Amino acid sequence: MDTTIKNSNLKSEEYFINMGPQHPATHGVLRLLLTIDGEIIKKVEPDLGYIHRSIEKMCERDSYQQIVHLTDRMDYLSSHINNEAVCLTVENALQLEIPDRVKVIRTIIGELTRIASHTLWWGVMGMDVGALTTYFYGFRDREMINDIFEETCGARLTMNYNIPGGLMFDIHPNFVKRTKEFIAHFKTKLPEYDTLLTGNVIFQKRMKGVGMLTKEDAISFGASGPVGRGSGYSCDVRKHHPYSALDKVTFNEVLKTEGDSFARYQVRIEEMWESMSIIEQLIDNIPEGDVQVATNAVIKLPKGEFYQKVETARGELGVYINSTGTKNPYRLKFRSPGFSNLSLLNHIAVGGKIGDLVASMATLDLVIPDIDR
Amino acid sequence: MNISLNITKTITELLSGFMSEGAANIGAMVTIALIYLAIFAVAGLYLVLLERKIAAWFQLRLGPNRVGPWGLLQTMADALKLVSKELTGTVKADKFLFNLAPYFVIVSSLMALSVFPFTQEFQAFDINIGIFFLIAISSIGVIGILLGGWASNNKFALIGAMRSGVQTISYELSVGLSLLTMVLLTGTLQLSEIVEVQKNGWLIIQGHIPAVIAFMIYMIAGTAETNRAPFDMVEAESELGAGFHTEYSGMKFAYFFLAEFINMFIIAAIATTVFFGGWLSPFGITESIPWLGVFWFIGKTFMLVFLMMWFRWTFPRLRIDQLLTLEWKYLLPLNLLNIILMAVIVWLNLTIQF
């Protein structure tokens, strides 16, 4: 765009603006260096590292049991699934046979985590586009899941319920009852999300046709999770590489082909329905049995490389362990979904307004500790 | 009960008992100004409290309930805190304009209050171009916002201020035109006269279809005039942090904040006067007790204020270009059509009168 006015001394300039690290729309300490022409975004440069805690390096120091609790603090909204990823990697390396009870409980709690994460995202999404009330409605429903977690695992956010070889302890006797109560409650509240926000004409105008991402771009940027599926890229790890009890349940992979912010929004809303259906299939059929397999007090992985990926609420989380046969990993690498999804931001936000940037960033559902680790 | 609410006359008479006529007039003006200032400083504070309470009830919360009974003293405490805070500013700010800006905003909103007929007698300044005066005054406030945003030497503030300029200039058209639609019906711009006309039925009933359309357009444009959600592009906390008042602190910030709420009251009060019969009671049930008009006026105004709060706590925010699309492609053409429709209705005498 030619920004100078013809035959005039007047001219406009691009300017820089720092969005973050302390900014209400970045959901954490993410700094975006924006190049703006008036209201139009010319360039977005994410600047990372404000909450880097070198978790990967700390993992090289810790034993395999201790690694698990560090992953709580990466993507804190799907902490259980992060724990599960590390435990699955270690169990696969040790070739442990995990009891069915553990697998089913892990899957149920994992899907509850996904719903909790998506309800929080929905609330924050509404807040980013200016509808503040959604925040509290989202939190109301998330609170019930947090109570379930607190009763069974002892913590609401950083649960650390998994250990290599199973679960730390059995589920609380109230777990099944409370989960059923939640599903019944949430089935009446989820349609309300649609009437309040999804159908709203202002919201649709803000979301539709904004933040366009084609399937090819989604694949080449390494997008995963709802971001990739909103562009029609079938990337659900639960479907393609089922882990835990996910091979026993039937569910649909939600795919939208529009590739705009609204498609990503819809994918998450529909995923909540799918997660509820998974929980309903499993909650009545939790098999009896042990919740732990005996492991050595000091776990030593065989020499070699091990990789396991799971589907967190944000996308594909990969855990790569390079072991030299000692009690600590030689190298441990997390392939976090947030990092590659963030790399899209410049691609989808350029050319839009400041408001579009905030709205498309909200649909990427970034959790900054997941990006920085 | 016979309470004299014609305050100007009463105070002038009281003062002229012991001083000359000119001094008495000036004294009366100062007294009335002080009364209005005091009433609306307190009213502004309680509007803030009301907003917070209503927001809480929409959002399944309790709202402020710790300071005083039911949290009634919360905003007083907040104001005290703001008074005691240091007034900061950026080093490279244009100091004079930076300090001037809040006064533009608060003075313009307080000035507008003077022309409202709270009852038949209780009106400080019954000017014969009342509606024009209101429209003119309400657009001065934006100068304060522009000055504040520009002078603070902050890019977020500047973006907010420029958005505000664009928005207010556009939506003033709709506010003005929708009020003019009703002026076609009343044939006068004087606010007390407009209320008199409505003794035959409130204007929203007299003017039926075009009046309802005008009311809807007025409420949308009025919400935009006050820079409130869903048109809060000026502050847009998820985009700009705090918008034009990013660099303001203490009482200077409080002026902006208070002005927003008094502006909301003004917009609702104009709508009450023009569409809902001002201080007139429904079906004239309390016609024999004139001073009750205050309660009817305030009651109707607060209903409309509540409506604006309901908007705010339900809708997402528009984007700046959508905001302008709404005005120039929807509200303005509809408004012009509506004026013609109203003219036809008045011409053919199709109004509903009791």
Next chain:
Amino acid sequence: MSYFGDIYKGIKTLLTGMSVTGKYFLTSRKGAITQQYPDNRKTLKMFERFRGEVVMPHDENNEHRCTGCQKCELACPNGSIEIIWDRQIDPESGKKKKMIDQHIYHLGMCTMCGLCIEACPTDAIVWAQNFENSVYDRSYLTKVLNQPNSKLKAGVEE
């Protein structure tokens, strides 16, 4: 005409949205989800598994179950637990036995992962449901879990 159709549909969706918030407004009296936190301290009860802080329960004879095996110290990822121990002569059996002098717990470093309690073979340490852990000085967060002059309960073996 789609122009007026759009306006009609737009207004309709806005009104449906307002009906949702309006419904909650009307039922707000009983629907509040917030807790009046410091006021409800008496009725606020945490779940029994809640991880507040690590404590060492003592019975009425001032006896605990910690043998000083240091498994918790090893399991802790952050070094929150330090055990100062000594070999002393057991007055009953007359043999030399490992006894704890101080079981030091740094609450400020604890991430509440629960690995120490999993590791404990004698259930000497458990979770307390206390969650109000703020203090004015960091040094208060370093706690000695065993009470002064407490001793190992008889019969608890590693």
